[in-house]
Amino acid sequence: xxxxxxxxxxxxxxxxTLKLTGxxxxxxxxxxxxLSVAGQLAYDQHQRGELKxxxxxxxxxxxxxLQQQLDQLQSQLNSMQSMAPALPSTTQAAGARCPKCxxxxxxxxxxxxxxxxxxxxxxxxxxxxxPDEKFCSGCGKPLQAPAQSAVPGGAEPPVPAADSGAPV
Numbered sequence: 766x767x768x769x770x771x772x773x774x775x776x777x778x779x780x781x782t783l784k785l786t787g788x789x790x791x792x793x794x795x796x797x798x799x800l801s802v803a804g805q806l807a808y809d810q811h812q813r814g815e816l817k818x819x820x821x822x823x824x825x826x827x828x829x830x831l832q833q834q835l836d837q838l839q840s841q842l843n844s845m846q847s848m849a850p851a852l853p854s855t856t857q858a859a860g861a862r863c864p865k866c867x868x869x870x871x872x873x874x875x876x877x878x879x880x881x882x883x884x885x886x887x888x889x890x891x892x893x894x895x896p897d898e899k900f901c902s903g904c905g906k907p908l909q910a911p912a913q914s915a916v917p918g919g920a921e922p923p924v925p926a927a928d929s930g931a932p933v
């Protein structure tokens with residue numbers, strides 16, 4: 766029984782140690798949050814001209830410098846984002862339209878949602894293409910325009926041009 770008592774005592778001690786460690790870490794996090802709030806309050810008072818204690822001035826100057834750097838980087842990012850061309854929607858293939866009814870086609874479409882016609886796909890990359898496209902917008906391979914279907918209702922898919930092996 767002495768062995769079981771030692772194991773039980775060790776387990777209890779381990780559980781108590783874990784609980785105390787958890788409580789200690791929780792209090793440290795609370796203290797960190799409260800110090801952050803106090804620092805924000807002191808900085809806000811400094812910004813309003815209400816706090817001019819010399820012990821804070823170096824810290825406030827560093828904070829001001831960091832804020833200026835953040836503002837500058839944010840301005841650069843905003844400028845770059847406003848100049849970037851809009852990317853095509855991921856749900857609709859760029860400019861791809863059904864050769865039969867003209868409905869917009871999504872890149873993953875197998876059949877047109879407007880009329881049920883099978884969507885022509887590029888043999889090189891699988892991107893859908895429309896009747897007026899001569900080259901795939903996804904990979905640049907030459908395409909054969911979708912042929913008009915001989916079957917009533919246009920159920921047969923158009924056949925894309927075979928890859929000639931010529932560099933694009």
